[in-house]
Amino acid sequence: MSLALRLCQRGLKPVIIEHSPTLRDGGYMLGLSDPGYDAAERMGVAEALGAAQYMPRRIAHIGADGRTKFALQGRSLDILAGERQLNLMRGDIERILYERLRDDAEFHFGASVATLDQAADGVRVRLDDATVIEADLAVGADGLHSNLRALAFGPEERFIRFLGARVAAFILDRSAVPAIGEDETASLTEVGRAIGLAAIRGGRLVAFFIYRTGRERRFETVEAELKHAFAGAGWHVPTLLDHVRVADSVYFDEVAQAVVPRWSYGRAVLLGDAAAAVSLIAGKGATLAMAGGLVLADALADQPADMPAALARFEAKLRPMTEPAQAMARRNVGLFAPSNRLQLVARDFGLRLAGLPLLARLAKRFLNREGERL
Numbered sequence: 001m002s003l004a005l006r007l008c009q010r011g012l013k014p015v016i017i018e019h020s021p022t023l024r025d026g027g028y029m030l031g032l033s034d035p036g037y038d039a040a041e042r043m044g045v046a047e048a049l050g051a052a053q054y055m056p057r058r059i060a061h062i063g064a065d066g067r068t069k070f071a072l073q074g075r076s077l078d079i080l081a082g083e084r085q086l087n088l089m090r091g092d093i094e095r096i097l098y099e100r101l102r103d104d105a106e107f108h109f110g111a112s113v114a115t116l117d118q119a120a121d122g123v124r125v126r127l128d129d130a131t132v133i134e135a136d137l138a139v140g141a142d143g144l145h146s147n148l149r150a151l152a153f154g155p156e157e158r159f160i161r162f163l164g165a166r167v168a169a170f171i172l173d174r175s176a177v178p179a180i181g182e183d184e185t186a187s188l189t190e191v192g193r194a195i196g197l198a199a200i201r202g203g204r205l206v207a208f209f210i211y212r213t214g215r216e217r218r219f220e221t222v223e224a225e226l227k228h229a230f231a232g233a234g235w236h237v238p239t240l241l242d243h244v245r246v247a248d249s250v251y252f253d254e255v256a257q258a259v260v261p262r263w264s265y266g267r268a269v270l271l272g273d274a275a276a277a278v279s280l281i282a283g284k285g286a287t288l289a290m291a292g293g294l295v296l297a298d299a300l301a302d303q304p305a306d307m308p309a310a311l312a313r314f315e316a317k318l319r320p321m322t323e324p325a326q327a328m329a330r331r332n333v334g335l336f337a338p339s340n341r342l343q344l345v346a347r348d349f350g351l352r353l354a355g356l357p358l359l360a361r362l363a364k365r366f367l368n369r370e371g372e373r374l
């Protein structure tokens, strides 16, 4: 949607093919930071995103006994959050971009690309509802498990790097866990698994689960999978697990990265997670997807007569941002789901230090949370 919005702003005409039949409300909470924030500003949506953001005043870390071990708040939280970072629900980003776009772009909801034929000067795409679309360029902006990547670049197994964990997120009624304060997030981290909870608008909560595992999926349902992975966990976890079945917008996937040696092939190009998913551990995927959308649109608009040069320019700008983020995520899986007791203790110690304003800046740099700008 970021790419499409910028293309419209630059006088080009995007056609958006979205698999979901409707906009996807909800999802999970994410941080949109420096280059993503820059892109939002240049597209004129930073203010609307800012109005939709969440500003937790306290981040509580809970122990296995259900009691608060320590909390980040005040000045150190402001430093860690940073000035150019917005905490948003993924669904709010999608909705805000869509509102800007809907009168100018052509949308096909509930559709996916069935076949893609490339010619020297364009592509012919047939959707699974038999609609045929001809265009100058096909962009795979369809996430980690990109269908367009499979059609134009090869099977998913060639490009996915599994990081040894799975993630789930879902939305439930706030009344299920009334103890979570209005502007508070809270998390419980144990060896091999973690759960986070945050209050969101509309009297709801968003719950987040991550756990270490092999690649095989053992159970038929997300509920069974989570009940197995979080067996014996205390705090509010049993209540949350009882709500998975009736929850809104359950998200469940592997924690993985996409590693694609070249992002374009003829008249097909990959963007966002399809090209270079960094994983939630990096906390930068949406940032890079939005920044990438702007850079790609500008490159195409600036060099309309030289598509290969425009695609090369896009990749040359974005790849140096994605590769360090991927390396950082591979190192830091243990910050989310520690692999042993020592790692858990070291993580907690590091977070306690980050709670001291003087050390918060150092912690932010360590987490690679600032630096590049567009």
Ligand SMILES: Cc1cc2nc3c(=O)[nH]c(=O)nc-3n(C[C@H](O)[C@H](O)[C@H](O)COP(=O)(O)OP(=O)(O)OC[C@H]3O[C@@H](n4cnc5c(N)ncnc54)[C@H](O)[C@@H]3O)c2cc1C
Pocket (backbone or CB within 6 Å): 017, 018, 019, 020, 028, 029, 030, 031, 032, 033, 090, 111, 112, 113, 141, 142, 143, 144, 145, 146, 147, 148, 167, 169, 208, 271, 272, 273, 274, 277, 278, 279, 280, 282, 283, 284, 285, 286, 287, 288, 289
């Ligand atoms: C729990 C969690 C926390 C995260 N936290 C952060 C964070 O703090 N900061 C951050 O920057 N990033 C974060 N991320 C990563 C971020 O969400 C992704 O990197 C980002 O959403 C990628 O955007 P995208 O548009 O490339 O892909 P997606 O957001 O995955 O969107 C892909 C779109 O393509 C559609 N689609 C899929 N298949 C098809 C098909 N066959 N045909 C048509 N359409 C299709 C989907 O419905 C979807 O609308 C987090 C991710 C998770 C799971």
